[in-house]
Amino acid sequence: MVDLHLRENAACGECRAPRLHVCHRPGNPNRTEAKSKHPWRVEHGIVTGGLIKRVSPAMVHTYFEYLTTEYPRGAGHGMLLVQLHGADTGQPWAPVGARRMLGRAGKRAGLGIVKPHAFRHSFTSPVLDAANGNLLIARDAGGWASAAMVDEVYGHVDVHDPVFDAALRTVWGETK
Numbered sequence: 001m002v003d004l005h006l007r008e009n010a011a012c013g014e015c016r017a018p019r020l021h022v023c024h025r026p027g028n029p030n031r032t033e034a035k036s037k038h039p040w041r042v043e044h045g046i047v048t049g050g051l052i053k054r055v056s057p058a059m060v061h062t063y064f065e066y067l068t069t070e071y072p073r074g075a076g077h078g079m080l081l082v083q084l085h086g087a088d089t090g091q092p093w094a095p096v097g098a099r100r101m102l103g104r105a106g107k108r109a110g111l112g113i114v115k116p117h118a119f120r121h122s123f124t125s126p127v128l129d130a131a132n133g134n135l136l137i138a139r140d141a142g143g144w145a146s147a148a149m150v151d152e153v154y155g156h157v158d159v160h161d162p163v164f165d166a167a168l169r170t171v172w173g174e175t176k
């Protein structure tokens with residue numbers, strides 16, 4: 001949870017708007033590790049570096065609602081997604097837990113089999129549309145279609161780029 005900087009002007013100095021730092025952490029209690037290995041560090045309890053991603057207002061809202069209504073007190077591990085019921089209440093989810101939850105939700109919604117990777121794929125086309133086909137923006141928004149695109153598209157979009165900002169807001173369903 002220390003990697004989530006969901007308030008304006010976080011103490012890291014890198015997050016003017018809500019963002020999260022994707023940090024490769026080999027020591028997570030559920031043995032998950034982010035694939036990207038951008039350097040990061042913790043100074044005075046504040047995370048800097050890693051791969052910084054924008055966070056939608058809907059995600060921020062869902063986070064605070066979950067933390068204030070469902071998240072068990074005194075979990076003591078700092079992991080966000082945890083077991084909410086049963087003997088393992090408060091224990092962090094392994095990746096299989098997230099996949100199963102998504103599978104059940106997909107079935108309930110009549111969508112068939114939904115896998116986590118589907119979100120990345122379904123994000124690509126709308127971002128490309130909203131950014132007038134700018135591949136750099138689509139990739140840095142996190143919606144790249146394939147590993148090849150990551151290799152083929154060089155450079156990075158300025159996180160404060162107004163076109164980048166507008167594309168994300170359009171895909172997030174925020175009207176101006």
Ligand SMILES: [Zn+2]
Pocket residue numbers: 005010012013014015019021047
């Ligand atoms: Zn930050």
